Amino acid sequence: MARHFLGLYLLIVVTLAVVSWGQDRLLQVYSKPDPGEMRPVAAMMSLLTDRLHQAPPESWRNLIAGVAARTGVDVEVFATHEIAGADTLEKLGRGENAYMRSSQGDSWVLKRIDDEHVLALRSREPVAKRGVLDWAVTLLFYALIALVLMFWIWPLTRDLRTLEKAAAQYGNRNWQFAAPIKQHSQIYPLAQTFRKMAARIDGLIASHQDMSNAVSHEIKTPLSRMQFEIELARHATSVAELKGSLSNIKTDIEAIDGLVKATLGYSILERADLTLNLSEHDFTALIPAIVQSAQGDVRGGIAITSTVQNDATRVICDIHLFESVLRNLLYNAGRYAASQIKVSFAVRAGLNELRVEDDGPGIPEDQRSRVFQSFVQLNPQAGRKVGYGLGLAIVKRAIEWHGGDVRIGESALGGALVAANWPVTPTSTR
Ligand SMILES: Nc1ncnc2c1ncn2[C@@H]1O[C@H](COP(=O)(O)OP(=O)(O)OP(=O)(O)O)[C@@H](O)[C@H]1O
Ligand SMILES: [Mg+2]
Known part of the structure; x- marks a missing residue:
């Protein structure tokens, strides 16, 4: 029981942790730059390209390096052929800002300066890489959720076990169905159904026992009478006596026949699969x-x-x-x-x-x-x-x-x- 419980608990914790990790990954892959946050960036990029257009292309790299050194903003000038991706190039061609994300988690905002040059602004996003403490806190969080779940599941497991034990005992020909399951339990209706079923089986067994007791008892009397009549017939001295005994034997046979017919008629009604016409x-x-x-x-x-x-x-x-x-x-x-x-x-x-x-x-x-x-x-x-x-x-x-x-x-x-x-x-x- 405890092993089952622990197994289930660990399963819930691991599932939650995997789901959370998967969710992080998905967010990373599909998250789009927030347009609200990108607007000032776009404005800055636009200003910078305008500024660059006023200077000769040979001085662009120096100029941008100067801006980067003064403001601490990570900007660079790339040659267009350094940019990969048809989508990105197409966007740049239309004069729009393009976004790129490197495998290291850096993201770039790109803007075309002229056919050969692209202005690139790099933002180092805090990559969703978790440290040990992060992981520990996340795990603790999910462990708590799992614990709450287990508190909910625990009584259910316990009651099911009780029911299982009661059913197994009943099946072991104990014919006593005792499952102490409280009325507020979720499986109370199931236990009630079991109880009804057990009562019905009890009733059937009792009625079959009654029937076989009664049948054997009812048959015994005419049988011993028949034995007695046969003895009488064997020692009969006249045909009339013999006929008398035979007629008594016939009556007893009829009695047994009547009993068998009545019992069969009744046992048909006791069958579980009777269908009404x-x-x-x-x-x-x-x-x-x-x-x-x-x-x-x-x-x-x-x-x-x-x-x-x-x-x-x-x-x-x-x-x-x-x-x-x-x-x-x-x-x-x-x-x-x-x-x-x-x-x-x-x-x-x-x-x-x-x-x-x-x-x-x-x-x-x-x-x-x-x-x-x-x-x-x-x-x-x-x-x-x-x-x-x-x-x-x-x-x-x-x-x-x-x-x-x-x-x-x-x-x-x-x-x-x-x-x-x-x-x-x-x-x-x-
Ligand atoms: N109309 C009645 N008036 C008085 N007692 C009755 C009446 N009907 C049944 N009983 C009583 O109920 C008992 C059970 O009746 P039931 O019909 O089950 O069996 P039975 O008539 O004795 O036998 P069977 O019906 O098998 O021939 C009877 O033995 C009798 O004591
Ligand atoms: Mg009757």
Whole structure:
């Protein structure tokens, strides 16, 4: 960690130093003489050339040497052929001032006197050459900037490390995601996403564990009954006894088959890559049809009534999942209702709402969230068990896949009320 940090710090310092050096060089190459500063120079050059024109050319060098000695200004007379550069020569030809910069950093202002002679004024600019102290100060300056940057980066690096450790621990099958990242941290949203993901994985693992425990437990009972029946059949003394045992074995096989089917149906809904087959359906016809076919499965003497909002003719849902939702709710209600079941469907405030109510014992308030878990049955009947405790888990998952939610309440009829809501335009998420 410290090594990483030091590496990053040095990288920032070196980058800043290189950038600063590069900037100096660029300025040197592209800087143009400041016209404000050059104006007096141009005036002086003009005066000097005028003065020279009044004297014979042989005396020019002496004259200029005299000016240089008197004023300390570095002026000279050059022969035109000593001047290099087509650009410069062209400018001089037009009578303009030309500027030249030597590789040693001297800069020259040139002016044509006549065809053979050029007046040159040299200014020794302080070349941007840095001394050791300059370099030290610059380095210190950038080191400070880098330090400020590091203060900003440090918590980020630290939090990322914490997150990485937590994720690695989680990946090591520890199944505990503990990343103490504060709310003001920049990576807090990332940590939250990780937390949600971990919770979802926890949920999946728990549900798979529940499922395999329940399946093995549920299979064990009919299997041992079958073993017992086979023993009985082996020692059967009459065909009737044999037939009785075989028929019991058949019932147990059916029980196992039913469990496998229900578990598979549920595990499909638990898959992460389920895609909904969304389309529009006429609920004014669909709900009565499902109710009608379920009527045959409920005990005699129970009346099912359905009320569907008149204009619910284009409800969007996955028909297969919706049918399984309504059927499961009807089976439950049919199992517990005393005499009546009410199904209603309405669209309210952008939500589709399906309600199934009965006049049975209802579901106690403290058990209402538990019954949505897979393989939870509140009071399994003694003797031959009915169902597996998967119905409400299936209902919840199917509605969640539609981006909706299911809640349990009390019906005006006296029993349980299960209300499933999902958006009129489902987003196919959970
Ligand atoms: N309408 C209801 N009235 C009273 N209790 C109910 C009602 N619906 C469900 N329950 C309770 O909730 C439990 C879980 O219901 P769920 O539908 O998940 O499983 P199940 O009906 O027992 O089995 P399965 O649906 O797999 O055949 C039931 O065992 C029952 O105790
Ligand atoms: Mg059920």
